[in-house]
Amino acid sequence: MNEVELLNWARGPGLVGASFIMVFGIILRLFEIFSLGKAKEYAEVRSSGAMGGIKTIIQRSIPEPRYWRYIGAAYLFHVGLFVVIFFFMPHILMFESVLGFSWPALPNFIIDIFSVLTIGGMIYTLMSRFTNPSRRIMTVFSDYLVWAVTFLPVITGYMTFHRFVGDYTCMLAIHILSVELLMIVLPFSKLSHSFSFAISRWYTGSAFGKRGTL
Amino acid sequence: MTTSLEQGINTLKAAIDAPTASYFSSCVHCGICAYACIFYTETGEAKYTPMNRLEPMKRLWEQEYTVLGRLKKLIGLSKAITQADMEAAVELNFESCTTCGRCSMICPVGNDIVYMIKKMRGALTAAGLAPPELKGAAVRAIEKGSVMGFPMETLAAQVRAAEKETGIKINIDEPNVDYMLLLSSAEVVQFDEIIGSLAKIFKQAGVTWTFSSKAHEAANPGMHMGAKDIEAQQIEQMVAAAEELKVKNVISPECGHAYMAIRWDGPNVIGRPYPFKVFHIIEVLDQLREQGKLKTNACCTEEPITFHDPCQAARRGGVNQPQRNLLNMMSSNFVEMKQHSACNWCCGGGGGVGSLEKTEELRKRIFHRKKRQIDELGVNTVVTMCATCRNTLEEGLENNSMDVNVIGLTEAVANHLLKENES
Structure with a gap:
């Protein structure tokens, strides 16, 4: 298989397969969560809790200024990932080919800035797994794997765009394959927080809303 | 295994x-x-x-x-x-x-x-x-009716003492009144001024209320143990008492965990809704204030005071505003701690931790957060609304040789009422 064939495989069957596994995995994980059910609320509530739930989903996306030094880098790379994934022109073209619609892209130099911020934020976050006591005690081996699986698409994408090494076609193929690895790992690792965060925030926020705290 | x-x-x-x-x-x-x-x-x-x-x-x-x-x-x-x-x-x-x-x-x-x-x-x-202290408290609560293990007669004696002091008749087992009141053991034997305080407030507001001889303990060690069956037994006793007296409202005392157990956990651990409403005492007092039924001195104290929110009543229970309304009514100089209401810092005594012998040294260390919060404000009075918090605060302040008074909010409200001959 040469570079072109590899790229075609990655763009074609590879992407289809990875997408299938990701969607299937997310559905399975959602089923695992919701099938456990939740006890009925018998206490007389102060509100339905819906507002509390929605508020929490939104509010917890905004970092608490007090904790900025512990969590700032992590927020930064989340924002960076979001911008780079959804506002880089070639990515939008890819989404358009699947979804059938598109949206405006950001200029490449802005994407470049966000890429660097993402890379920096991720490296800082990785280091903090060793240096921050509460983070270190929570860390398990798979946290490093998950970090690597997330970091690969970012760094390969950056290298491809800047044509740092080797053959462009080959780099692009590697970049796409690394994204596919991420897609496969996502539902079955703690990367599941990318969708379950809304569920956990909802449960907590609505419970607080019912009691009148939010 | x-x-x-x-x-x-x-x-x-x-x-x-x-x-x-x-x-x-x-x-x-x-x-x-x-x-x-x-x-x-x-x-x-x-x-x-x-x-x-x-x-x-x-x-x-x-x-x-x-x-x-x-x-x-x-x-x-x-x-x-x-x-x-x-x-x-x-x-x-x-x-x-x-x-x-x-x-x-x-x-x-x-x-x-x-x-x-x-x-x-x-x-x-x-x-x-489960820690033996909590197990013991749970057994006493269910068998004797109070976590400290004293009998109903102790409450009755305290009620008589309060009647004598205030000259107001206090009901036990009076059916069809507005409210049935529960207390935590600490409020019966240690902070018993709450009984007389409430008698004064309710008399002035024209509210009828009673204790029940079948259930008066609001603190629920079963909840601290995470043992729903134990927690439910105590809740059932309270529900039966309220049903027998045909009251429409039950009042949870200041104690934060009691409020959590009675108001929020209770119906869920017994698996059915209550046939009555449950209010935190401070919610009731704030309702009376809103209805203009608290006749208070128009002028308020200028001495700076602050408030310590009990976690279970405020953050976990949703009672955040009523205490502030009452404090602002009583003081022109009520100052908030930097972190308060839903984000307050715990005193370190809740969740049963305060009752565990083993935790004494640890509790001294963790109290430093509260100490710093109080030091920052430079106040001489901290008001709170939980017997456990009050005990923990008093102990912590004492350990740190801080000259700060701790008072219960209900008592503070009662002290602020107009005396009858003044009105």
Whole structure:
């Protein structure tokens, strides 16, 4: 298989397969969560809790200024990932080919800035797994794997765009394959927080809303 | 595997529900919850990181309720929960967590960590590992009707003393009145001025109320133990008493955990709604204030005062505004601690921690957070609305040689009422 064939495989069957596994995995994980059910609320509530739930989903996306030094880098790379994934022109073209619609892209130099911020934020976050006591005690081996699986698409994408090494076609193929690895790992690792965060925030926020705290 | 360990694990397995699964699915091991926890911030010991306390529960969830975890277990990649795991969890879930729930307010993925700590406590109780102090209190509460083990006659005697002091008749077992009042043991024997205070307030407001000789204890050690069956027994006694007296409203005393048990946990542990409403005493007083039924001195005190929010009533229970309305009514110089209401810092005595002998040294250390908060304001009076908080504050202030008074809010309101001959 040469570079072109590899790229075609990655763009074609590879992407289809990875997408299938990701969607299937997310559905399975959602089923695992919701099938456990939740006890009925018998206490007389102060509100339905819906507002509390929605508020929490939104509010917890905004970092608490007090904790900025512990969590700032992590927020930064989340924002960076979001911008780079959804506002880089070639990515939008890819989404358009699947979804059938598109949206405006950001200029490449802005994407470049966000890429660097993402890379920096991720490296800082990785280091903090060793240096921050509460983070270190929570860390398990798979946290490093998950970090690597997330970091690969970012760094390969950056290298491809800047044509740092080797053959462009080959780099692009590697970049796409690394994204596919991420897609496969996502539902079955703690990367599941990318969708379950809304569920956990909802449960907590609505419970607080019912009691009148939010 | 011993039977008790098996019981503990089975209880834990049954306690894992959809919210728990979503919380574990979402946790990214960031450790930020530690910065919300006084046990971590005041000691710097990483083991107190809130999510770290739940390690056995997380492992069990993964092994039992995820496909991948089941596979891992099948091929021997994950370890079963051992007796040693459970014993280690006692320190982290009972002895160094006041279930204050501050961690639940800052978790970026929104995990309600205390919701799970309570389940973990229930499993440890089922495994026979609950602290003896709590077990003893639970037995006394159910058998004798009070967590301190005194009989109903003690309350009756305190009621007579309050009647003598105030000259106001106080009902016991009077049916069809507006409110049935519950108290925590500490309020009956230690902070008993609350009885006379309420008699004065309610008389002036024209509210009718009673105690029940069948149920007067509001503190619920079963809740601290995470043992829903024990918690439910006490709730059932209270429900039966309220039904017998045909009251439409039950008042929870100041005690924060009592409020949590009666108001929010109660109907859920007995599995049916109440035929009456439950209010925190401070909610009732604020309603009376709003209705203009509290006749108070128009002028208020200028001495700066602050307020310590009990975690279970404020953050966890949703009573955040009424106390502030009352304080502003009484003082022109009510100052807030930097972190208050839903984000207050725990005094360090809640969740049963204050009743455990083992925790004495640790409690002294973690009180420093509250000390700093009070020092910053330079006030001489701290008002609170929980007997446990009050005890913890008094003890902590004493240990730190701080010249600060602690008073209960109900008592403060009563002191602020116009005397009859003044009105």
